[in-house]
Amino acid sequence: MCSLDWSLYILQVYSFPKLKKALEGVSCAITGKLVLCHPPLNMDYDVVVVGAGPAGCLAAKYAAKNGAKTLLIEEHASIGSPVQCAGLLSTKAIQACEVVPNREFHPITGAFVYAPDGRRIRIAGGEVKAYVVDRRSFDRTLAEDAIRAGAEILMRTRACGMDIRDRENERILHVTIEGEPDTIVAGVVIGADGVGSRVARWAGLDSHETILSGAQVGTIYDFDDPGFVEIFTGSCAPGFFAWAIPYHDSARIGLAVRPELGRGSEPESGAGFRSGSAWDHLQRLLSTHRVVSEKCHTHTTEIVMGGIPIGVPKRTVADRVLITGDAAGQVKPTSGGGVYPGAVCAKIAGQVAADAVREGNTSAGRLSEYDRLWRVEIGRELAIGKRINEWMARLDDSGFNRMIRVLDDPELLDLITRYGDMDYPSVVLRKLLLNRKSAGAFLKLVLARRS
Numbered sequence: 001m002c003s004l005d006w007s008l009y010i011l012q013v014y015s016f017p018k019l020k021k022a023l024e025g026v027s028c029a030i031t032g033k034l035v036l037c038h039p040p041l042n043m044d045y046d047v048v049v050v051g052a053g054p055a056g057c058l059a060a061k062y063a064a065k066n067g068a069k070t071l072l073i074e075e076h077a078s079i080g081s082p083v084q085c086a087g088l089l090s091t092k093a094i095q096a097c098e099v100v101p102n103r104e105f106h107p108i109t110g111a112f113v114y115a116p117d118g119r120r121i122r123i124a125g126g127e128v129k130a131y132v133v134d135r136r137s138f139d140r141t142l143a144e145d146a147i148r149a150g151a152e153i154l155m156r157t158r159a160c161g162m163d164i165r166d167r168e169n170e171r172i173l174h175v176t177i178e179g180e181p182d183t184i185v186a187g188v189v190i191g192a193d194g195v196g197s198r199v200a201r202w203a204g205l206d207s208h209e210t211i212l213s214g215a216q217v218g219t220i221y222d223f224d225d226p227g228f229v230e231i232f233t234g235s236c237a238p239g240f241f242a243w244a245i246p247y248h249d250s251a252r253i254g255l256a257v258r259p260e261l262g263r264g265s266e267p268e269s270g271a272g273f274r275s276g277s278a279w280d281h282l283q284r285l286l287s288t289h290r291v292v293s294e295k296c297h298t299h300t301t302e303i304v305m306g307g308i309p310i311g312v313p314k315r316t317v318a319d320r321v322l323i324t325g326d327a328a329g330q331v332k333p334t335s336g337g338g339v340y341p342g343a344v345c346a347k348i349a350g351q352v353a354a355d356a357v358r359e360g361n362t363s364a365g366r367l368s369e370y371d372r373l374w375r376v377e378i379g380r381e382l383a384i385g386k387r388i389n390e391w392m393a394r395l396d397d398s399g400f401n402r403m404i405r406v407l408d409d410p411e412l413l414d415l416i417t418r419y420g421d422m423d424y425p426s427v428v429l430r431k432l433l434l435n436r437k438s439a440g441a442f443l444k445l446v447l448a449r450r451s
């Protein structure tokens with residue numbers, strides 16, 4: 001018996017539409033198997049998902065699993081590239097993606113959080129809280145899962161327009177396949193096309209309130225504990241934070257900044273970070289930050305740049321269109337992590353799209369079930385996270401120094417360890433606000449910021 005993994009084979013052949021077309025006429029065992037598994041494309045689908053990131057792959061998997069004839073299109077030639085991620089995923093995120101951790105996953109058990117004055121706190125619970133993954137192979141696993149569920153994939157296929165003169169109950173998606181123009185008919189289009197979503201724009205859905213600019217390099221770093229990530233607060237990353245994340249023997253050092261705060265930010269202490277883009281701030285972090293510059297190698301192996309949306313739009317559905325993942329701002333505003341919320345929401349999107357097609361009603365009214373369900377699941381947490389993000393964005397270095405000093409207390413660190421949850425930070429925040437030691441100090445920080 002042949003032991004080939006047919007799903008992988010199909011992924012490769014489907015990655016090259018011209019090759020697939022050429023193979024269709026040929027009568028051989030391989031194409032026989034291929035055509036048997038996947039009938040030739042006639043460009044008419046129940047559900048078309050634009051973008052094969054984690055959200056797109058999971059939306060396609062759930063649409064196919066629920067009986068919809070599903071196509072996933074990706075503009076690049078390779079899934080997961082270019083990488084725009086640090087790859088730090090909570091154990092909950094990995095579960096939500098329905099992936100089983102393997103030896104390539106780097107386990108994380110805790111974090112050191114640094115104040116601008118160099119003081120640091122250690123947050124650790126013993127057990128594995130998260131893993132650092134290679135997003136290229138992680139996303140590919142998700143794409144293979146979508147294929148196994150019955151979805152088809154077209155690589156090097158870019159959505160470049162959506163017809164506003166839709167046929168009844170269908171959307172016409174204009175695409176280029178390997179550079180050549182074509183059209184695809186879809187019962188429902190799911191926009192999972194990332195932070196700069198064009199599908200959202202074509203459907204008239206709001207754009208993001210704020211987009212943080214992120215920059216990261218791959219390099220070598222002298223971690224005190226390779227099971228710990230390091231977080232750097234303050235003006236080294238205005239409006240957000242900087243990170244050092246271990247991945248086996250290497251490191252991902254990066255930061256994100258709020259565009260309106262990235263320029264002209266004056267630190268109270270530290271290395272004189274003054275102005276510029278995320279990339280400028282990262283260069284300064286690597287060369288002059290009191291901790292990072294000491295532990296980091298000057299040579300880098302990879303550069304990653306990307307936007308992180310903060311804030312969800314009022315609507316995530318239109319007639320025959322849903323948006324999900326970064327396209328819908330479904331990102332944790334406290335950490336910039338988008339894989340967990342994207343996975344939770346994308347699975348709902350795929351299911352609702354398939355159900356709507358089966359019922360023959362793909363109007364915005366019918367699809368609003370998606371909007372309602374994902375907000376019930378995670379909307380409140382994202383809204384609280386946005387408020388925390390906005391509050392922290394306006395803390396100056398002395399505010400961060402005071403906050404870390406307050407938290408550097410065995411009772412509070414124990415509380416953070418017990419209730420801290422990367423995906424639901426509101427839980428630990430509530431505990432801190434109710435604790436007699438931290439409540440007063442936090443209140444003072446809030447009031448100081450207001451005055």
Ligand SMILES: Cc1cc2nc3c(=O)[nH]c(=O)nc-3n(C[C@H](O)[C@H](O)[C@H](O)COP(=O)(O)OP(=O)(O)OC[C@H]3O[C@@H](n4cnc5c(N)ncnc54)[C@H](O)[C@@H]3O)c2cc1C
Pocket residue numbers: 050051052053054055056073074075076080084085086087088089157158159160192193194195198214215216254304305306307308324325326327331336337338339340342
């Ligand atoms: C510097 C940085 C570090 C980050 N670190 C983390 C982290 O550690 N953990 C975490 O959880 N999140 C992290 N994130 C966020 C995370 O990367 C995103 O939230 C996540 O990738 C979003 O998944 P998605 O599927 O919605 O979109 P994406 O992963 O952006 O996928 C969108 C896909 O759509 C494709 N596409 C776009 N337009 C079209 C088109 N017109 N036609 C066809 N295809 C199209 C793109 O090529 C892409 O493959 C980080 C982000 C940045 C910028």
